[in-house]
Amino acid sequence: MNADTERTTPATDETAERRRPFAVFRSAQERARDKAAALAEREQAMIEVQRARDQREFEALEAEREKARLRRELATQAKLQQNQAAAERRSFRQRISRAVVLASANGGVNAVAVLGQVLGLTLGMGWPWWVAVPVALVAESIAVNVGYISHDKLINGYSAGWLRTLSYAIGVAVGWFNYTENANVPLTKEYALVFGACSLLSPVLWQIYSQWRHWEELRLQGMLEARAPKFAKLRWIIPSLRGETWQAFKLAVAEGIQSPEVAIGEVRSRIVTRTARDTLYAAREELVRAQSDALRLALVQLAALAHDLDGEDPRGTEARQNIAVFLARFRPFIPAVDLSEPDADSADEPEPVEEPTEERKMPTDQDNQRAKRYVINAVKRSKTVPTKGAVASKFGFSESWGYDRVVEAKRELEDLGWTFDPKGNPVEPGGTLVGSSNGSRPNPSHP
Known part of the structure; x- marks a missing residue:
């Protein structure tokens, strides 16, 4: 019984709450709440009315737009029909x-x-x-x-x-x-x-x-070429415009252009493009010329440095020879420089440097291999090491180049078992010194 009472209590309260506004005596809070609810309902009704009014105005506007579009289409169609009829009459x-x-x-x-x-x-x-x-x-x-x-x-x-x-x-x-x-x-x-x-x-x-x-x-049917454009007679008479007119006429004939304005505009745009290209080429030539001047200056300084190097030092001699080969390659670009040797009375007289010639070619890998094989065969055949001067004179290159080939040949012989004494004389693999003072050939079995 109590449970049923508890279950029916909320419904009774809600019923009483709904019937409360009709009571004679109500509190101020209830009257304020009822007033706010009435105001909200009134505002909602006004919003719905405004929404309906806006919808009607929007539909009227859309109808007017549709009518205007139809009128334009009808006017356009009528204009086309009039033009077609006029064309047919004509x-x-x-x-x-x-x-x-x-x-x-x-x-x-x-x-x-x-x-x-x-x-x-x-x-x-x-x-x-x-x-x-x-x-x-x-x-x-x-x-x-x-x-x-x-x-x-x-x-x-x-x-x-x-x-x-x-x-x-x-x-x-x-x-x-x-x-x-x-x-x-x-x-x-x-x-x-x-x-x-x-x-x-x-x-x-x-x-x-x-x-x-x-x-x-x-x-x-499109089987005839378009007619050439007609230019004003003054363009053919005025000397400053005659060339441009002739170029525009040739372009129009070649490209099928009928408008004189289009042909002249195309010629002028091509002239502007050609001018810009010529300017770019001129700037590039100036840049190359400036770089060439810088290279000449660097090569002149390098040539002067070559004469300041010590000739007695093998490394200095090799550096001078490399510089000489480099200068021979770029000789056409190097201005004339006084490369005279120092006085003979000087205490440290440098070793004379072979003057490179323009006819001398640069050594290739094939030349290097040939010179190395020449040194190896000479060592095996005569049991003596050719000098760098002999190698250079035989192949027509610098002594520093010959020195490099001799060093490469010695390294390859050492890989094969050959040795060299402190004086540079070769020793066969498993044998004694070759080329003694009495000129006898040593016996490998008796060390």
Whole structure:
């Protein structure tokens, strides 16, 4: 019972709490809470109203935008239709005017040619008019018919050379007939040349029209090159602009440019690029020249240092020889320097240095190997070590180079078991000193 009471107590409290606002007597805290709840509900209702109003305004704005877009599309479509209709009307007027011009020219020429034929047949040959008129019309229509067939074949991409030639031949024949027959009639003698020329002009006019139509078809198909741009005459007259205009004209022809402004702008940009490139090349040459001057100065100082080294010291001699080889390699870049030897009266007279020549080449690895093998073979054959001077003179290089080859040969012989006494004489492997004072060859079995 108590448990049931405890379970129903919260519900009773909540019911009492809901019924509390309707009580006659309420506390100030309850009235403040009710007022705040009413205010919150009122604000929430206002927010919902504002949200609905904003939604309606947004939908109205979207509707206006959609209407404006539709009006623009309709206006654009109407403008396109107007432009298309105007283009069609313009094309129709051009065709009509072209047809009128062509018909008037060809019709007038053919009419005069037919008149000449009728007069030549009636007055010159005595034919009746009812025979001369059909014959003249047929004769003149033959050339026109052949010319039209030639035009149709040319427009459709076929060869029409022989048909054009045939139409010209018919025109020449009819024109010659008109001229000769009317020239013998006193009444039409003065007009004979006009009648003959009109008969000849009929196929010529057809050919001019046909060729023009053929070019139009090729242009529409993209089979003709674009026309060259037209520059102002003053650009060709003013000397300072003539070269630029000529360059722009050549560029436009080569690249298919039709706009004079584009061609001139391209030429000027290329000139700027070429100027920048030339400036860069000039700066690079100046840098190379400055580096060459620095190298010359360093080589001159190195040459002067070579003459200050001690000639009696083998290391100094070797250094001088290496410097001499280095100077020989860069001789064309070194200015003239006084490398004269010191006076003979000086106490420490250095060893004379072999003057390098430009003809002397630099030793290669093959030269080094040949010289080393030469020293080894000489030691094995004559049991004596060649001097550095002998090696240098044999191969044409410096003594320091010969000294290096002798040292390399001795090292290789030592690896093979050879030894050398303090004086540098060679000793065979397992034997005694070779080359004693009495010149006898030692016996390896008796040490």
